[in-house]
Amino acid sequence: SYELTQAPSVSVSPGQTARITCSGDALPKQYAHWYQQKPGQAPVLVIYKDTERPSGIPQRFSGSSSGTTLTLTISGVQTEDEADYYCQSADSSGTYWVFGGGTKLTVL
Amino acid sequence: QMQLQESGPGLVKPSQTLSLTCTVSGGSITSGGYYWSWLRQHPGKGLEWIGFISYSGSTHYNPSLKSRVTISLDTSQNQFSLKLTSVTAADTVVYYCARGVYHMLSGYYIDYWGQGTLVTVSS
Numbered sequence: 001s002y003e004l005t006q007a008p009s010v011s012v013s014p015g016q017t018a019r020i021t022c023s024g025d026a027l028p029k030q031y032a033h034w035y036q037q038k039p040g041q042a043p044v045l046v047i048y049k050d051t052e053r054p055s056g057i058p059q060r061f062s063g064s065s066s067g068t069t070l071t072l073t074i075s076g077v078q079t080e081d082e083a084d085y086y087c088q089s090a091d092s093s094g095t096y097w098v099f100g101g102g103t104k105l106t107v108l
Numbered sequence: 109q110m111q112l113q114e115s116g117p118g119l120v121k122p123s124q125t126l127s128l129t130c131t132v133s134g135g136s137i138t139s140g141g142y143y144w145s146w147l148r149q150h151p152g153k154g155l156e157w158i159g160f161i162s163y164s165g166s167t168h169y170n171p172s173l174k175s176r177v178t179i180s181l182d183t184s185q186n187q188f189s190l191k192l193t194s195v196t197a198a199d200t201v202v203y204y205c206a207r208g209v210y211h212m213l214s215g216y217y218i219d220y221w222g223q224g225t226l227v228t229v230s231s
Binding site: 030041044048097101 | 153154155156157168170171172204209214215216217218219221222223224
C-alpha cells in the first residue's frame with residue numbers, strides 16, 4: 001500500500017521558519033495538501049494543490065513541491081502554530097487517498 | 109457557513125455494525141463537485157480516509173476497508189451515512205464526516221470537517 005512519510009517532530013523558536021516535509025513516490029504525479037490539527041479539534045486545510053492557500057489562512061503558510069518531496073513552510077512561526085501537521089495525497093493511479101503520519105510542530 | 113455534524117451511538121459491540129450519520133447545514137449535499145467523505149483517526153495518531161460518496165451517489169472506498177463499508181446519501185434530510193460491519197476493537201477511533209473537493213485539476217482534499225465523534229467497540 002502507498003505511504004507518505006513525515007518526520008515525527010519539528011521544533012522551532014517563535015519568529016523562526018519551520019519547514020515540514022512529506023515524501024512519497026507518487027508526489028510527482030499527484031497533487032498534495034496540508035492540514036493543521038490542534039489538540040481536540042478537527043483538522044484544518046492550510047495548503048491545497050501543493051501550493052495554494054485557502055482563504056483565511058495566514059500568508060506565513062506556504063507550500064512547495066520538488067520531485068518526491070513536499071514541503072510546508074511556516075515563516076515567522078507564532079505560538080498559535082503549534083499543532084500536528086498532516087500531508088495528504090493519492091497513490092500513483094489516483095484510486096485511493098492517504099495521509100502522512102503527521103509532524104508535531106513545537107514552538108519553544 | 110458550511111457545517112457538518114456527526115451523530116450515532118458512541119458504543120458498539122464487537123462483530124456488530126457501526127452506523128453514523130452526518131447532517132450537513134449551510135449547503136446542499138446535491139451541489140455538484142463535492143464528495144461527502146468519512147475519515148477516522150486513532151486517538152493521538154494519524155488520519156485514515158474511509159471513503160466518499162459523490163453528489164450523484166457514486167461511491168469510492170479505501171481498499172483496506174471496502175469489504176465492510178457502505179456510504180449512502182439521504183437527500184431529503186441533507187445527510188449522508190456510514191455503515192461499518194463486523195467491527196472489532198481496532199475500529200475504536202474518532203470518526204469524522206467531511207466535505208471533499210475532487211477535481212482532476214486539484215486532486216482530492218477536504219475543505220470542511222465535522223467535529224468528530226468517538227466510537228468505542230466493546231462488549
